[in-house]
Amino acid sequence: MSNKHVFIEKLRSSGLRPTKQRIEICKLLFDRKDTFHFSISDLKNNLENVSSKKISLATIYNTIHAFTGKGYLKEISINSDKTYFDTNTSDHHHFFDENKKKLIDLNDNDVGKIKIKKILPGKKIKSIEVLVRITNDN
Amino acid sequence: MSNKHVFIEKLRSSGLRPTKQRIEICKLLFDRKDTFHFSISDLKNNLENVSSKKISLATIYNTIHAFTGKGYLKEISINSDKTYFDTNTSDHHHFFDENKKKLIDLNDNDVGKIKIKKILPGKKIKSIEVLVRITNDN
DNA sequence: CACTACATTAGAATCATTATAAATTATGAT
DNA sequence: ATCATAATTTATAATGATTCTAATGTAGTG
Structure with a gap:
């Protein structure tokens, strides 16, 4: 995976250590050309499809929040049901x-x-x- | 209260029977000149200040949702913490x-x-x- | 007044999110 | 490489908003 060092840099610059769980999350979020709009549960489902080892919700939340804080993701408010995130940060x-x-x-x-x-x-x-x-x- | 029949009409047109709890809610929402931005918990606190008899959350939710559906209130999405409503429906x-x-x-x-x-x-x-x-x- | 359908209520259930605490892992120094 | 430490992961519990439930109360029609 030639992007791995990019993921690691994104994680470090967000104040997070690179771990295999977080790298998995990065793959899903950033290893794509299209924009990805997702809720936490969407992401969790996707992660479970891609790799059969499960990542806990706490890890998903803390990673997504760090990326959002750093500006690598955008948070979108539609209604109160759910929070959505967007990989398009422009x-x-x-x-x-x-x-x-x-x-x-x-x-x-x-x-x-x-x-x-x-x-x-x-x-x-x-x-x-x-x-x-x-x-x-x- | 000269507005009472207005409140009753608002309730009926929203598919709700006028009850004393709902009339209390109407007074707080519609008997004012200024715009009121509120969350359900704001409204509950206000109701408890105005009249010492408490109105259950279930009643507050069903009334607010009916008004929102009918267009007498606007729902505003800010973030996922809370849902806000607005008495200004323009x-x-x-x-x-x-x-x-x-x-x-x-x-x-x-x-x-x-x-x-x-x-x-x-x-x-x-x-x-x-x-x-x-x-x-x- | 009496009947029926709708409302109210407290409390339980649910769902997203956050906190906790014990076990695991990454990192930097040796 | 090994160790010590601090960060991370995880399952689970806690929280907070919202919805549901089921028993009791009330409005509306005739």
């Missing part, structure tokens, strides 16, 4: 298909520039998130 | 103050028009939600 927005309960990326070009005309003294903007809810057209 | 967006953990309304004029340039066949847009996260400016 500035972008989302469709949420309410029928399929799936996220679809909207890249920056897909959304016109957003102007916020209200300013709050002593506050600065940390992020602007657009969520476009879509449903079947019938 | 088209508008939000600041979320990450230090104070509070929502602030951004009315439609505060946000420039949002253009979605990507179209998905067979799907229609149900809503566009903008969440602007803000933090202390230091």
